[in-house]
Amino acid sequence: MDGLHTLEFQDFQYMGWSRLGFFRGSKMAGRLRTLVLHNIDWCQVEDVLEDIVAMDNLQTLEMKGVLDRFSEPWPEKSSCTQSLPSHPSLKTLRLSNCKGAHVSTLVRVFPNLREFTTSICSFVPDATDCWPALDHLCALHLSELADWPNNCQVHSLTVRETVSQKSSYKYLELLRRTSPVRLSMYMDTNKDCLSLGELERCVPRLRVLELSVIAEPHDLKVWLFDRLVPMLSLIGAPYLEIRLDIESDTELSQRTAEEVECLRELPLQIARNIPSAKVALHTILIQPLVYPQ
Numbered sequence: 001m002d003g004l005h006t007l008e009f010q011d012f013q014y015m016g017w018s019r020l021g022f023f024r025g026s027k028m029a030g031r032l033r034t035l036v037l038h039n040i041d042w043c044q045v046e047d048v049l050e051d052i053v054a055m056d057n058l059q060t061l062e063m064k065g066v067l068d069r070f071s072e073p074w075p076e077k078s079s080c081t082q083s084l085p086s087h088p089s090l091k092t093l094r095l096s097n098c099k100g101a102h103v104s105t106l107v108r109v110f111p112n113l114r115e116f117t118t119s120i121c122s123f124v125p126d127a128t129d130c131w132p133a134l135d136h137l138c139a140l141h142l143s144e145l146a147d148w149p150n151n152c153q154v155h156s157l158t159v160r161e162t163v164s165q166k167s168s169y170k171y172l173e174l175l176r177r178t179s180p181v182r183l184s185m186y187m188d189t190n191k192d193c194l195s196l197g198e199l200e201r202c203v204p205r206l207r208v209l210e211l212s213v214i215a216e217p218h219d220l221k222v223w224l225f226d227r228l229v230p231m232l233s234l235i236g237a238p239y240l241e242i243r244l245d246i247e248s249d250t251e252l253s254q255r256t257a258e259e260v261e262c263l264r265e266l267p268l269q270i271a272r273n274i275p276s277a278k279v280a281l282h283t284i285l286i287q288p289l290v291y292p293q
Contacts, residue, residue, distance in 0.1 A: 008036035013044070034060040041065070042098065046084060049109060053085050061090055065097035088112050095121050103149060104129035118144045125149055137178065142167055150177040158184040162214065168194045175202045182208040183237075189214065189223040197234030210241040224266055233273045240270065240278070 032055050037048070040063050052058060090110045094117040095101070102124045106113075113131055119140040130149035138158040139145045145159070157180035163171050171194060175183070183206055187193050199206060213228070232240060 005032060006034040006036075007032055008034075009038060011039045012037040013039045013041045030054070030057055032058055034058075034062075036062040036064075038064045049084050049087070052087070055087075055089075057089055058087065059089060060092040060094075061087075062094040063096070063098070065095075084109050086111060091115060093117070095119070097121070100124060107131055120144075123147070142171055142174070145174055146170055148174060148177055152178065154178040154180050156180060156182040156184070160186055162186045162188040162191060163194045164188075164191045165194060168198070172198060172202045175199070179203060179205050181205050182210070184210040184212070186212045187214070193227075195234075196231035199235050199237075206235070206237045208239040208241065209235065209237040210243070212243045224262065225269060229269050229273050232270060238278060240274075242266070 035052065035055065035058060040048070042065055045063070048063075052061075084105070086108065087110055090113060092115040093106070093110055093113055096119040098118070098121040100122060107129050111131075114134060115136040115138075116131075116134055117136075117138040121139075121144050123144070125147040130152040132151070133153045134155070136156040136158070137145070137148075137154045139160070141161045142159050142163070157175070157178050159171070159174075161167075163185055180203060183199070183203065185194075196209075199209070209232075211228075
């Protein structure tokens with residue numbers, strides 16, 4: 001397997017960390033680019049980071065913790081974490097179901113990180129220790145980045161949780177701290193959405209705004225033209241990318257001509273209201289409406 005570039009373990013906790021010991025001195029270790037570990041017990045992390053030292057060309061590391069052990073934190077005993085080896089080749093880190101990792105530890109172990117993705121994680125912030133900049137920062141929930149340090153600028157920021165008016169203060173604070181150039185937002189027409197006009201003063205570097213809108217067909221036209229288009233006219237991003245996820249209980253062929261025309265007119269309406277912006281309506285996903293049981 002000397003030519004192998006990606007290695008993935010589906011259930012790592014039952015294998016034992018010593019199973020990674022075979023990488024030491026092997027040709028494959030120096031050629032691996034991506035390592036994915038599912039169901040990792042966080043008490044194994046220190047041993048794993050020691051074992052993968054031989055992977056001096058590793059660029060992507062993904063670790064997904066055991067779901068029912070979220071209460072077991074990332075080990076932060078100073079005697080151990082201070083001696084963890086550095087992995088300067090790593091550019092992308094993805095963590096899932098991880099609790100209590102110190103940002104300063106991650107910075108020390110992965111000093112040249114460019115992309116960081118979290119899902120169901122919590123972190124202990126540090127006042128000064130952080131990467132100076134990241135190309136991409138992505139989180140499943142806003143709460144995962146609530147205490148993100150304010151000295152790390154981010155080129156591209158994604159929070160997959162729909163942003164509501166209730167969570168707008170924390171969201172805007174995150175934008176001020178990260179100052180993204182590209183921002184990916186998720187909005188739901190059934191919720192009180194964040195006013196996009198507030199982005200102008202919070203994100204002065206913003207150049208690209210990507211919106212994923214979850215909408216039901218019965219209120220689509222009113223929401224798009226009466227609310228979304230006026231809000232977009234308040235921001236200064238010159239590039240807009242919009243994705244519509246439309247929940248519907250009817251097939252596409254049964255949709256009314258008015259609904260279809262509404263979708264066709266959206267880019268034109270935005271162009272009329274924001275003549276300086278370039279608009280790309282990338283995807284329209286129409287899926288069945290799922291009723292709760």
